[in-house]
Amino acid sequence: MSAAALPSSGDAPAPGGKTCDARGMAEIHRLFKVGFGEGAALVTGVAEADAAHADAVGDHLAMLSTSLHAHHEGEDAMLWDRLEQRAPGCTLHVSRMKEHHAQLLVHLTALDAALPAWRASGSRADAASVLSAIEGVNEALDVHLPDEEANIVPVMEHTFTQKEIEWFGEHGRAATPKGKTFVMLGSILAAQPDGGDDWMRRNLPAPVRVIWRAFGRRSYEKNRAELLGTR
Numbered sequence: 445m446s447a448a449a450l451p452s453s454g455d456a457p458a459p460g461g462k463t464c465d466a467r468g469m470a471e472i473h474r475l476f477k478v479g480f481g482e483g484a485a486l487v488t489g490v491a492e493a494d495a496a497h498a499d500a501v502g503d504h505l506a507m508l509s510t511s512l513h514a515h516h517e518g519e520d521a522m523l524w525d526r527l528e529q530r531a532p533g534c535t536l537h538v539s540r541m542k543e544h545h546a547q548l549l550v551h552l553t554a555l556d557a558a559l560p561a562w563r564a565s566g567s568r569a570d571a572a573s574v575l576s577a578i579e580g581v582n583e584a585l586d587v588h589l590p591d592e593e594a595n596i597v598p599v600m601e602h603t604f605t606q607k608e609i610e611w612f613g614e615h616g617r618a619a620t621p622k623g624k625t626f627v628m629l630g631s632i633l634a635a636q637p638d639g640g641d642d643w644m645r646r647n648l649p650a651p652v653r654v655i656w657r658a659f660g661r662r663s664y665e666k667n668r669a670e671l672l673g674t675r
Contacts, residue, residue: 464606468613469597471643472515473589474635479508480585483578486671487562487571495566500670502563505574507624508631509552509559512581514619516545518612527596530603537595544588551580613647629656630664 483505490497524538555577562570600609620628633640644653669675 462601464601464604464609466597466600466604466609468609468647469600470593471636472613472616472632473593475632476508476512476515476585477589478635479504479631480512480578480581483508483582484575487574487578489673490566490571491673492568493566494673495564497670497673498566498571499563500667502559502574504627504667504671505555505578506559507621507628509555510619510621511616511628512548513552514616515612516548518615520545522608522611522615523596523600526608527599527603531599534596534599537591537599541588541592541596544584544591548581548584548588551577551584555581626656626660626663627667629660630667 486501486504490501519541524542528535528538555574558570558573558577562574633644636643644656648656666675
């Protein structure tokens with residue numbers, strides 16, 4: 445479903461009147477675009493019946509699915525109703541976002557259902573359902589993410605407080621599966637245009653940046669080698 449821009453509703457103040465910085469929405473979107481975008485290649489890179497490799501790739505896809513589920517659950521719980529109340533002219537955009545979420549839920553649910561059998565077998569027959577679900581997720585993301593960035597995020601930046609925006613990041617971090625913190629962090633950094641240097645400076649305190657460089661990056665790189673089958 446393509447987006448049609450609405451005329452200005454007058455809800456947003458003049459330029460320069462931002463109430464928060466919501467660039468994190470586009471930054472986390474890059475994680476999903478890159479992560480699911482390479483999903484099919486990761487799956488087809490698994491040799492027939494290589495269950496160990498399939499399990500590694502499947503575990504990674506499950507992590508991304510969990511993160512995207514949480515991202516959308518956070519928006520459903522804390523974004524849409526507030527946005528409609530504070531910017532009534534955005535109602536049609538919000539309605540479209542809800543439809544996108546419902547479509548993505550169908551594909552994510554299919555992916556969640558298909559992964560266990562393929563992770564256990566590594567067979568191409570079981571991979572077919574995984575690939576079909578990934579294709580559906582990517583097609584839906586290609587519509588949803590740019591629409592949200594163009595028509596929702598700018599309104600958020602004139603109607604939400606910085607504390608409210610930060611809640612979404614905290615919600616996403618809380619949903620990260622146990623033991624996946626460094627893998628998730630590395631995936632977010634790798635998805636950014638500059639490799640994540642700016643994101644890291646803005647979002648991670650100095651001690652955490654030291655931990656990432658000393659230990660975290662190696663954990664992420666080990667995981668990437670497992671995904672690519674080069675380890």
